[in-house]
Amino acid sequence: MNATSFTTLGLEQPLADGLSEYGITEPTPVQSEAIPAILKGADVLARSQTGTGKTLAYLLPILQNIDPDLKSPQKLVIAPTQELAMQIVREGEKYGQVRGIQVLGLIGGAALKRQVEKLKQHPQLIIGTPGRVRELIEVRKLKMHQVNTIVVDEVDQVFQLGGAGDVDRIFRSALRDRQLVFLSATVSNETASLVKREMQNPVEIGIDPDQSTAKGLEHIYFAGEERDKMENLRRVIRHYNPKKAMVFVNQTESIAEVQAKLNFMGLSAEALYADADKMVRSRVLRGFRNGKFKVLVASDVAARGLDIEGLEMVVNYDPALDSEHYVHRAGRTGRMGRSGLVISLVTNRQIFIMNKFAKELGISLEERRMYGGKVLEPRAASSVQRSSTPRKPIGAVRDDKARISSEASDQGSAERRQGKENIRKPSGPAKSKNEPFRGGKPTERQSRSERERERKNKGAPKWLKDKKRP
Structure with a gap:
């Protein structure tokens, strides 16, 4: 396919040419399904794995449906996090400039006063996080009376991060016949309930519904x-x-x-x-x-x-x-x-x-197990381990538990035996047979006369004890 493939989906030539400049010449499956439906103004629920081109699947058709001559917010995109919102802003500016469309990001953590000043420039596409968008609506700085499309990107994540109340308040402030577009890699019960309550005959798009992650x-x-x-x-x-x-x-x-x-x-x-x-x-x-x-x-x-x-x-x-x-x-x-x-x-x-x-x-x-600098299946790693004794592989610890336990037990027994032997052995230099005993329990080698002499000399002065016997 070439760039005209996007035009067959209904995109105008300037947008298709803009895609070609960035090397995008072939629409992904989710783009092929979503772009025509969004261009027609239908409510859309698109479920597709992350990284499959969902952002451009909704961004391109809403950019085309914006009236550049109407200086007022017309489209709103809600994202769960600041980073995702700013990524969408960059994409919106990249492809919106060919039609002269102004894009503004409204995210929490940024200066509120500065955002209010930028709203006075009448941007047509607003991209923001739920809390900050709701805050600016409630202080009447963000006018919603001409917003005819609301996109909630990664809708399940918006709910998980506590944005359900903010989203509901945003919906209530918009036109009753506004178009809703929900996109997510997964669809929770809460999202399904919101779809049923807010959408009118939604077009459901499911790309590889049995495969939740990308094939690559x-x-x-x-x-x-x-x-x-x-x-x-x-x-x-x-x-x-x-x-x-x-x-x-x-x-x-x-x-x-x-x-x-x-x-x-x-x-x-x-x-x-x-x-x-x-x-x-x-x-x-x-x-x-x-x-x-x-x-x-x-x-x-x-x-x-x-x-x-x-x-x-x-x-x-x-x-x-x-x-x-x-x-x-x-x-x-x-x-x-x-x-x-x-x-x-x-x-x-x-x-x-x-x-x-x-x-x-x-x-x-x-x-998998890492062994000898290679990543192997467990069976192959065990085979290599038996034939050689290099470094222990990641994941092979289970095979060594019994051996380690046995070695620890044997080592403990050896240490206990060694301890007993150390207790039996007298410390210090060995005594000669005639050396007098200097305290402690007498050994069997000492004669009765030696023990008697030792007992009598206990109280004698040092000079008498040191005196040589005749």
Whole structure:
């Protein structure tokens, strides 16, 4: 296909030409399904894996449906996080400039006064986070009377982050016959309920509904002891040597520890915190995109919706909380048809979680072991281990438990025997047969006369004791 393929979907030639300038000449499946429906003004529910081109699937048709001569907000896009919102702003500015469309981002953490001033310039496309958009609506700075399309990107994440109330208030402030477009990698019961309540005869788009993650991803896990996890993380990153890798942890308190240990091991790493200042988060993400450091350590909340070009590998230092979180983590890599690697580091007791994810998501999620600088299947690693004695592989700890326990038991017995022998042995130099006993219990070698003489001399002065006997 060429650039005219987008025009057959209904896009105008200037937008299609703009796509060609950035090397986009062929629409993805979700774009082929969504663009015609959104252009017609239909309500749309699109479910597709992350990284399949959902942003352009809704952004291109709403840009085309904006009237550049009407100086008022006409389209609104709601995103769950600041980073995702600003990514959409950049895409909107990139493709909207050919039609003279003004785009404004309204995100929490930025100066409210400055955003109010920019609203006076009458942007036609508003992109923001739920809380800040609602705040500006309630203070009557953002006018919604001409907003005829509302897009909620990653709708399930919006609800998970507590934005359901804000979204409902935004809907109430818009036109009654407004167009709604919901997009997500997963569709929860809450989202399904909202669709039923707010949409009119929605067009449902499901790209590979049985495949929740992108097809170009490889999913594997390494099992080992909890105490070895940091070393295993180092070995995994060193072995695959990606230009960029993202490491997910479950607890915010663990982010700094993992980052510090990676840097100590010689792997340049930075941390991304959900509650960090907007400028700090922007600096960290800009450095990661520019390749100033290799590893970005973050939690699920901190990394919501991130699109990092060239991200080759995602490592779950802690297993995802559920299959939905696993999908969003995995979606940071392998975007737009590219390949990607998703690795999970688990303990032996957590292997069942990997089996559960594989079954629920319909993916191949298999165990691997690292042995002799190679990544092998467990059976192959065990075979190599029996024929040689190099470094113990990641994930082989289970096979050594009985041996270690037995060796520890034998060592303990030997130490106890040695201790008894030490108690029996007298300390200090050996005494001669005629040497007088200087305190303590007499030995059997001492004669009765020697014991008697010793007893009598106990109270004698030193000069008398030292006097030689005739």
